[in-house]
Amino acid sequence: MTGNITGISGPTVRVALKGLRLYERVYVGNAMLTGEVVKLEENRAVVQVYEDTHGLAPDEPVQATGTPLAVSLGPGLLSGIFDGLQRPLERLRDDSGPFIRSGKEIYALDRFRQWRFHPLKNKGDHISPGEILGYVEEGHFRHNITCGSDINGSLSWVADGEITIEGPAGALADGKEIPVYHEWPVRVPRPYRRKIAPSQPLVTGQRTIDFLFPFSKGGTAILPGGFGTGKTILEQSIAKFADVDIVVYAGCGERGNEMAEMIEEFQMLRDPWTRSRLMERTVLVINTSNMPVAAREASIYTAVTMAEYYRDMGYHVLLLADSISRWAEALREISSSLEEMPGEEGYPTYLASRLSGFIERAGVVETFSGKTGSLSMVLSVSPPGGDFTEPVTQSCLRTTGTFLMLDTSLAHRRHFPAINWFQSYSLYAGELLPHYKENISPEWEDVQRGCGEILRKEETLREVVEIIGIEGIQDQDRLLLHAAEMIRSTFLCQNAYTDDAFSPLEKTLSAVKKILDFHKEAEKKLTQGVALREII
Numbered sequence: 001m002t003g004n005i006t007g008i009s010g011p012t013v014r015v016a017l018k019g020l021r022l023y024e025r026v027y028v029g030n031a032m033l034t035g036e037v038v039k040l041e042e043n044r045a046v047v048q049v050y051e052d053t054h055g056l057a058p059d060e061p062v063q064a065t066g067t068p069l070a071v072s073l074g075p076g077l078l079s080g081i082f083d084g085l086q087r088p089l090e091r092l093r094d095d096s097g098p099f100i101r102s103g104k105e106i107y108a109l110d111r112f113r114q115w116r117f118h119p120l121k122n123k124g125d126h127i128s129p130g131e132i133l134g135y136v137e138e139g140h141f142r143h144n145i146t147c148g149s150d151i152n153g154s155l156s157w158v159a160d161g162e163i164t165i166e167g168p169a170g171a172l173a174d175g176k177e178i179p180v181y182h183e184w185p186v187r188v189p190r191p192y193r194r195k196i197a198p199s200q201p202l203v204t205g206q207r208t209i210d211f212l213f214p215f216s217k218g219g220t221a222i223l224p225g226g227f228g229t230g231k232t233i234l235e236q237s238i239a240k241f242a243d244v245d246i247v248v249y250a251g252c253g254e255r256g257n258e259m260a261e262m263i264e265e266f267q268m269l270r271d272p273w274t275r276s277r278l279m280e281r282t283v284l285v286i287n288t289s290n291m292p293v294a295a296r297e298a299s300i301y302t303a304v305t306m307a308e309y310y311r312d313m314g315y316h317v318l319l320l321a322d323s324i325s326r327w328a329e330a331l332r333e334i335s336s337s338l339e340e341m342p343g344e345e346g347y348p349t350y351l352a353s354r355l356s357g358f359i360e361r362a363g364v365v366e367t368f369s370g371k372t373g374s375l376s377m378v379l380s381v382s383p384p385g386g387d388f389t390e391p392v393t394q395s396c397l398r399t400t401g402t403f404l405m406l407d408t409s410l411a412h413r414r415h416f417p418a419i420n421w422f423q424s425y426s427l428y429a430g431e432l433l434p435h436y437k438e439n440i441s442p443e444w445e446d447v448q449r450g451c452g453e454i455l456r457k458e459e460t461l462r463e464v465v466e467i468i469g470i471e472g473i474q475d476q477d478r479l480l481l482h483a484a485e486m487i488r489s490t491f492l493c494q495n496a497y498t499d500d501a502f503s504p505l506e507k508t509l510s511a512v513k514k515i516l517d518f519h520k521e522a523e524k525k526l527t528q529g530v531a532l533r534e535i536i
């Protein structure tokens with residue numbers, strides 16, 4: 001079906017074309033720019049174009065595709081660097097140089113690469129939806145080739161040996177072929193058999209998180225923080241050290257050079273759990289601030305769909321997005337160009353429901369092949385002026401389990417990660433406690449309580465000291481202030497640029513325990529009459 005452009009305003013294009021569906025993908029103009037139908041009227045539609053619309057003119061053709069915006073899912077996604085529309089940026093550069101030409105279509109997955117296929121089913125076996133036909137080795141991962149919902153019957157042929165993603169990997173007796181890769185519409189959550197409550201910790205290697213606000217596999221966390229509070233560094237640290245199988249990192253509307261540095265670093269570093277190259281377990285979706293704003297809106301869906309795909313193979317996947325506020329801004333820009341009624345602070349009235357729809361895609365699931373996989377999310381939020389009452393932070397708060405508030409005053413004092421230990425919380429803490437006590441140490445809870453107590457007492461003492469001066473308080477209290485200072489500066493602070501950037505749980509526990517033991521011992525000494533100065 002072909003129609004034509006009747007009006008253009010920025011990335012929003014009005015077209016005259018009958019028979020379109022909402023969220024259908026269309027090609028706009030002679031340059032064949034990718035767009036998505038976002039509003040429909042009789043015989044007319046409004047299309048959101050995900051690429052630069054410079055030079056586009058009225059009357060240029062518009063082509064319907066009959067399918068929604070989708071991503072390709074198959075072997076070759078890992079170590080991939082994609083843009084918001086899943087165009088592989090490296091191959092695009094080899095193909096057309098450092099600047100992406102609008103309308104450039106390139107397959108997300110390499111069609112010529114050979115993969116060794118290991119069948120798990122034989123000719124004559126019966127196969128049904130969700131069953132695994134076989135696998136290919138993608139780095140050190142077993143990449144399952146799973147049957148879609150339309151595959152049901154006995155196998156007449158199964159591939160063995162080298163195949164490309166063009167496949168097929170097998171065929172049914174009725175001639176139906178089982179493909180190696182498939183397309184999936186990004187806005188539709190991938191199905192699973194059932195959801196399971198999160199119960200396994202997701203170790204981040206960041207002491208403040210693992211010890212005070214533990215995060216769980218299948219959980220969701222937000223990192224809200226003002227300008228320069230360390231959101232990006234913390235997201236990247238988690239991407240490097242998290243004990244998950246696969247990491248999907250969406251750089252959403254932030255600086256390009258940060259992403260470039262990250263790619264370079266990830267190609268050299270190894271993950272602390274498997275010692276294989278970090279990039280081997282990572283998929284990057286990049287839509288930085290200088291790339292088209294509208295594609296940013298789609299980019300987080302592209303990222304989450306790829307994450308779900310690996311979850312469905314039974315992997316623990318972590319999706320990181322920096323920052324979800326830039327996504328919300330893109331949504332606002334689109335909404336205002338559609339002349340929709342604005343809600344709070346100009347964001348569309350459906351901001352909260354869109355966000356929760358996205359965040360709900362996280363969780364631990366039992367997949368159709370009977371495996372358990374998880375998708376966890378850590379989203380950074382950049383509230384303008386550090387005001388946490390703004391709509392994006394508030395909407396995220398309602399649907400996420402861990403709130404790690406990054407504090408501007410801590411960042412000013414160069415206390416990094418600048419996680420405020422009074423305001424932050426984790427709803428997973430209670431469920432995860434038995435795991436820590438069983439697998440790390442039975443003392444975990446007591447040490448945690450002791451540490452919290454010192455930090456709380458310090459807060460009250462500081463107020464007293466402000467009024468009456470440090471000389472006015474007792475030695476016991478001065479000792480406590482000293483212990484609290486030790487906790488803050490040596491335990492909670494973690495420099496991302498040193499070897500201390502990753503702290504295993506055992507090390508985390510012993511570090512804080514040492515301080516608490518010192519405090520206990522020193523208190524005893526004080527009562528025995530030893531001078532405080534001598535003890536310290």
Ligand SMILES: Nc1ncnc2c1ncn2[C@@H]1O[C@H](COP(=O)(O)OP(=O)(O)OP(=O)(O)O)[C@@H](O)[C@H]1O
Pocket residue numbers: 225226227228229230231232233234254382416417494495496497
């Ligand atoms: N864990 C850390 N260790 C050492 N330095 C850190 C750490 N976290 C943040 N910093 C310092 O803070 C600076 C700002 O961090 P970052 O760029 O992550 O902030 P941001 O919140 O992402 O900022 P923006 O709002 O501009 O995106 C870094 O350049 C670095 O110098």
Ligand SMILES: [Mg+2]
Pocket residue numbers: 231232233254
């Ligand atoms: Mg940043």
